Amino acid sequence: MIETRRKFLKKFxxxxxxxxxxxxxxxxxxxxxxxxxxxxxxxxxxRKTLKELFGDQKxxxxxxxxxxxxxxxxxxxxxxxxxTSKLENTETITILADKNPVPLIxxxxxxxxxxxxxxxxxxxAETSNVVVxxxxxxxxxxxxxxVKVTIGGCGG
Amino acid sequence: xxxxxxxxxxxxxxITQVRALIAHPMETGYKKDEKGNKIPAHYIQELTVKHxxxxxxxxxMGSGISRNxxxxxxxxxxxxxxxxxxxxxxxxxxxxxxxxxxx
Numbered sequence: 001m002i003e004t005r006r007k008f009l010k011k012f013x014x015x016x017x018x019x020x021x022x023x024x025x026x027x028x029x030x031x032x033x034x035x036x037x038x039x040x041x042x043x044x045x046x047r048k049t050l051k052e053l054f055g056d057q058k059x060x061x062x063x064x065x066x067x068x069x070x071x072x073x074x075x076x077x078x079x080x081x082x083x084t085s086k087l088e089n090t091e092t093i094t095i096l097a098d099k100n101p102v103p104l105i106x107x108x109x110x111x112x113x114x115x116x117x118x119x120x121x122x123x124x125a126e127t128s129n130v131v132v133x134x135x136x137x138x139x140x141x142x143x144x145x146x147v148k149v150t151i152g153g154c155g156g
Numbered sequence: 157x158x159x160x161x162x163x164x165x166x167x168x169x170x171i172t173q174v175r176a177l178i179a180h181p182m183e184t185g186y187k188k189d190e191k192g193n194k195i196p197a198h199y200i201q202e203l204t205v206k207h208x209x210x211x212x213x214x215x216x217m218g219s220g221i222s223r224n225x226x227x228x229x230x231x232x233x234x235x236x237x238x239x240x241x242x243x244x245x246x247x248x249x250x251x252x253x254x255x256x257x258x259x
Contacts, residue, residue: 081242
C-alpha cells in the first residue's frame with residue numbers, strides 16, 4: 001500500500017514539474033476541454049472555410065465595418081487590427097486571413113451591452129486580405145483589406 | 157502571478173474599455189525547433205470577458221492570434237466597483253482566469 005502511495009506521489013510530482021516547465025513559471029490550472037468547433041479551424045482553403053462557417057449565406061460588402069490595419073506589415077507574426085462595426089445589432093465579428101493555412105483567426109460574440117468593437121493582434125502567413133464578417137440581425141456583412149506582409153508569421 | 161493582465165479605462169458616453177494582455181505561446185504546430193522537430197500546437201481556443209456575472213463577449217480562436225495575445229473590448233454600463241473577469245481555455249486543456257474591479 002505504501003508503495004502504491006509512493007508511486008502515486010512520484011507520478012504526481014513529475015507531472016507537476018512537467019507542467020511548470022511547460023508554462024515557465026506561469027500558473028495555470030487544468031480543466032476539462034470545452035467544445036470548440038475544430039472543423040472551422042481546419043487547414044483549408046479560404047473558400048471552403050467560408051462555406052463551413054456560413055454555408056451558402058450571402059455576404060454583403062459594407063463600409064459600416066471600420067477596419068484599422070497597417071498597409072504594410074513588416075512582421076506577419078504580429079499584425080494589429082482594430083474593428084468597429086457600425087451596423088445595428090451586430091452579434092458576431094469573424095476575422096479571417098484568406099491565405100493563411102488556417103484561414104479563420106477568431107470569432108467574437110457580443111452581448112447586448114457590448115460595443116461591436118474588438119482590437120487584437122493576428123498572424124499573417126503572406127500578403128493577403130484580412131476579411132472581417134459581421135452578423136447583424138439576419139444578415140452577414142463583410143469588409144476586406146489587403147495587407148502586404150514582408151516576413152510571414154506562420155512558418156518556421 | 158497570473159498569465160492575464162487587465163487594464164480598464166472609463167471612456168465617454170458610459171463606455172468602459174477593457175484591455176487584456178495574456179502570456180501564452182500560441183504555437184501553430186508548424187514551427188520547428190533547432191533540431192528540426194516540430195513544436196506541438198499550443199494555443200488559446202476560447203476567451204470570455206465578463207462584467208460582474210454577465211458575459212460581454214465570448215470568442216473562439218485558433219493559432220492565427222499572435223503570441224502573447226492582446227485584446228481590447230468595449231461595453232456599456234460599467235460602474236465603479238464592478239468586477240471584470242477574463243478567462244481562457246487552450247487546446248491542451250489549460251485554463252486561466254483573472255479579475256479586476258473598475259476604479
